Each structure stands twice: as C-alpha cells, then as structure tokens.
Amino acid sequence: MNLKIISKTENEAVIEFVGEGHTILNLLRTELLKDKRVLMATYDTKFPVMDNPVFRLVTNGADPIIALKEATSRIIDQCDEFSSKYAEAVK
Numbered sequence: 001m002n003l004k005i006i007s008k009t010e011n012e013a014v015i016e017f018v019g020e021g022h023t024i025l026n027l028l029r030t031e032l033l034k035d036k037r038v039l040m041a042t043y044d045t046k047f048p049v050m051d052n053p054v055f056r057l058v059t060n061g062a063d064p065i066i067a068l069k070e071a072t073s074r075i076i077d078q079c080d081e082f083s084s085k086y087a088e089a090v091k
Contacts, residue, residue, distance in 0.1 A: 001019070003018070008065065011061050015057070017043075025053055039060055
C-alpha cells in the first residue's frame with residue numbers, strides 16, 4: 001500500500017491511497033469515526049477503475065496523522081484478536 005499526503009494542516013489531512021479500494025478505506029473510516037477527536041473521515045473515488053481514492057480526515061485540533069496511526073493500530077489489534085479466536089475455534 002502506498003500513501004501520498006496531498007495536504008496536511010494542524011487538524012486536517014488529505015491522503016491519496018494508491019491502488020486501494022473501498023474495503024480498507026471503509027474499515028479505516030469506520031474506525032476513525034469512533035474517535036472523539038475526529039470530526040470527519042471520508043473518502044472519494046471519482047472513477048473507481050482509473051483513480052486512486054482520496055481520504056479526508058478532519059479533527060478537533062488533534063494531529064490527523066496520529067489519529068490515523070492510532071486507528072490503524074486498533075484495526076491491527078482487532079485482526080489479531082479475530083485470528084486468535086478463530087484459531088481456537090477450529091482446533
């Protein structure tokens with residue numbers, strides 16, 4: 001996965017996700033919106049087959065890149081927990 005930061009301010013980041021689609025971006029958006037510091041998390045793909053999606057994250061003053069990293073860590077933790085519980089269930 002390649003990311004390209006298009007713009008970043010104190011409370012907003014606009015990031016292009018090269019080669020990614022709805023699956024990962026919707027998961028990321030959903031997790032970010034659970035964070036009380038996040039005011040808006042959305043993405044747009046103008047032409048799904050041709051364009052890379054652009055993600056926009058707005059916070060209440062918190063660093064948007066830190067919020068993004070923390071959301072990513074929570075998603076990884078959830079995947080690890082699922083993997084562990086699945087492995088136990090199929091023994």
